[in-house]
Amino acid sequence: MHKLTDQEIAQSLLKDEKQICGMINTAILEAKSDNLRRDWQSCLQSSYQLQKRVFDAMNQKGWYSPAKADMQQLTQVQNQFQNNQMQ
Numbered sequence: 001m002h003k004l005t006d007q008e009i010a011q012s013l014l015k016d017e018k019q020i021c022g023m024i025n026t027a028i029l030e031a032k033s034d035n036l037r038r039d040w041q042s043c044l045q046s047s048y049q050l051q052k053r054v055f056d057a058m059n060q061k062g063w064y065s066p067a068k069a070d071m072q073q074l075t076q077v078q079n080q081f082q083n084n085q086m087q
Contacts, residue, residue, distance in 0.1 A: 007063045010054055014064070017051040
């Protein structure tokens with residue numbers, strides 16, 4: 001039987017938190033009640049905070065290091081965002 005390493009557990013937790021954030025976001029968008037929407041937003045904020053702690057721990061150990069965007073990529077995303085805002 002395979003025993004999970006700390007890195008595998010952290011990767012699974014990070015993946016799960018990303019999925020949970022997506023599901024909570026959908027719940028926020030579909031909530032009819034303002035009170036329910038606020039409750040879901042609070043849950044989403046908590047999930048973001050947990051995801052950030054896991055990410056920071058993994059990054060510190062060298063288990064997760066996303067590529068850094070270069071200036072061309074940043075400019076492209078900014079332009080795309082601005083174009084979407086104008087539509």
